[in-house]
Amino acid sequence: MTFRFFHSCTLICLALTGWAATEVQNHQVLQNLSGSQGSETHFFIQVPSGADTLTITISGGSGDPDLYVRQGSPATRSQYDCRPYLNGPNEECQIDQPSGIYYILVRGYTAYSGLSLTAAYNDGSPLALASGVPLGPLSGAQDEQLNFYLDVPQGASDLRFEISGGNGDPDLYVRYGSQPSLTQYDCRPWLNGPNELCAIAQPQAGTYFVMLVGYNAFSGLTLSAQFEPPADCGPDDTSWISMNDLGDGTVTQNQYASYVRLMGSGLANYQIEICQPAQLGTVTFDYDPIQIGGGYDQYFTYTYSHLGPRPNNADSFQIKASKNGNTALKTLKLNLQNPIVENPVQPNCSNIDVDLDQDGIPDCAEQPGSTFYGMPLYDWGARPNQPDIFIEVDYMPIHELRDYDGNLVLDSHGHPIMDHGTQPLRESLDIITAIYADHGYALHFDIGDLYDQAPGLDPYDYDLGGGEEVPYAEYIHLNRWTDTYHGRTIPIPGMVEDFMPQYFANRPERSRVFYYCLFANSQGGSNRGSSGQAFDTFDQAFYISMGG
Incomplete structure (x- = not known):
């Protein structure tokens, strides 16, 4: 993120010298701008890579302001990339294939007022x-x-x-x-x-x-x-019937379940609904009401859904029960003692449910400068307009070759013959990645330091900090089992029990994004394992066996 860091430093340094600018968001309209003759007002907009034409417009009002635009550094009267220099208040600058920070200067050639400024680009995300x-x-x-x-x-x-x-x-x-x-x-x-x-x-x-x-x-x-907006249902009114939460309203986990007890005459076949929703969670009524003497118990659940810090530890919702024109209103209060649910996208993203490419990664987590559960997915190649698939790959080292009876295989000199292990060839990953790309999918392998053998991460070398060499196992299966061959009992380790807990599941944040793949030797002990019989569940994890 050198580029963004450089420009952040630029803005800080300029601010320290007394220079100030207002950031303009994409498609934002700043209205009623005014300035005297010779006045200079500064703005800037940050444009992500991949955006199409950036259009910056001033319009409306009276007077004669001039528009100056420059990439990377503040625009001045003598340094700019675009300056229409027209009479009147209407001017426009268009920049093809923009990327980075664009600085905007509005200077009063004469005094002006009532001016509108707009900056807009389209990067494919809504x-x-x-x-x-x-x-x-x-x-x-x-x-x-x-x-x-x-x-x-x-x-x-x-x-x-x-x-x-x-x-x-x-x-x-x-x-x-x-x-x-x-x-x-x-x-x-x-x-x-x-x-x-x-x-x-x-x-x-x-x-x-x-x-x-x-x-x-x-x-x-x-x-x-x-x-x-949702109508204010009015003050609580339980003159027709009484309604009370049978629980104490304390939310200790991210879900609270209880009963509302409704007591009064003429309640059969009543209707109940949420009149005023909770602010930090959602409330649903589940199951049919339970009839008791003089009333009913209505089961409900409150599911906490707020991300990040909350303003206080209180939430509430209002329910409405009605029948034949009779209405009762009751506000139920909740005491939130559950842990704060950190926003998985930093900086905080309020639109975490927007995933237009349907790859399971929020679009806002695929933007420059954002992280998802601490992972910089944009830096690793994720984009909001493409389905991204991340696969962590573990592999096994070079080892002594054995036959199906478990005996070492020797050469003519009596020395053990060494197998080549299960290290995937880089050329193979390149080919697979290209095939997926041809079908519109961005495949991101994480093989660790196998190819670059250097500290730090390098997406170009398929190094996203997770894949690694794991201990050699002669045979493997999805789950542990026992095989037999010529009277020999062979315990087969399971990928799920013997590899994933130590090499993948110990970093739970990765399982939110990555699939897990283990390149193994042979699938079974009785000459049944081969790459053509590789077991593939692909809901979360799978392995590829090379045969033996």
Whole structure:
């Protein structure tokens, strides 16, 4: 991460000299900017590698500001990569194949006010939308796709996705739970022009994904998403029936289970629901209620789902029971004594469920500067727009060759013949990696120091710090078992019991990403093991036997 470290130092040093700049996020619109004649206002945006054209725009308001853009170092009046130098407040800079930090200077050729500044690029990963916060101006070429998502809480209503303004003909696609495509969507108005609307009266709780596709090229577009937040159910009211948690409300693990006792007359076939959801977890009602004298016991579970530090150790939710126009409301309070669940992605990622390439790794963990359970997956080659497969490989050393009766195999001079071991050839891994790449998969082997024999990690040499040489075993199976051959009893070690606990499972964070592969000698003791009979479960671990 030398590049990011260098530019972080640059920003720190400039700040110490009194220079200050405002960071602009992708597609963010900074509004109502103003400055006097000769004033200089600085901004910067960080662009990841793999992004397409970066567009920086100033527009609107009055006066004559000038736009300057420069990569790597602050822009000045004499040092810049782009300076349109036009009359009026509307100027634009476009940079093809951008990467790194771009510094932006807005200088008042004359005094100006009411100016808007936008910086935007598309790196293939979806952008987060916020309810009631318009995003734009957006632009795209014919057939270009822009992706977004919106998290909708439980109890929200009247969800609307709308595109408007500008010119051209973009098409709006909306889908719940996964990325829409040209053929898979929940809503697609498909109208002429830039104005389209998708309205969902009763949205589901979860993530809605939005795609804009240029039927024709478009520009100046505004995208807005909005929903009505969950209604405030009002103060507790148990005048009709009483409702109480039979537990003490103390959450010691990441799940709390208890019963709500409902007592009162006329309760048969009542309806119960979550009126106000919990803030740090989710509540579900499970199983049918248990009838007791004068009422019912309703089972529920609270599952803690918050990542990272929490504001305090309290959570609550409000339940609503109703029947024939009668309603009861009750807030149940929880005392959180469970351990804090650290965010596995650092810096903290609130969109950990977004995994558009469906490789089991959150897209936000495949960004520059992020780690996943402490592993720098981006540095190891993971990207958000490709399915990544990580495999840790252990292998066995050179050893004395034995026959199927367990006797040493000797040469003509009576010396033991040495087998070549099970070290995988680099050329073989290169070929396998290329084959997977041809089918759209990025395969990342971790063979340890076998090829580079040097300290530190090196993805180029398949060294991600995990693979290693393990003790030689003549035979191996997935699990331990006993084989027989010509009256000989042969205990066969199991990969799961005898290798994985010591060489893979002892680092549990890796099992969240890596598969485990053991290159072994022979599968069984009775001449049945061969590479053609390699047992492969591939749910988490597998081995390859070379025969014997």
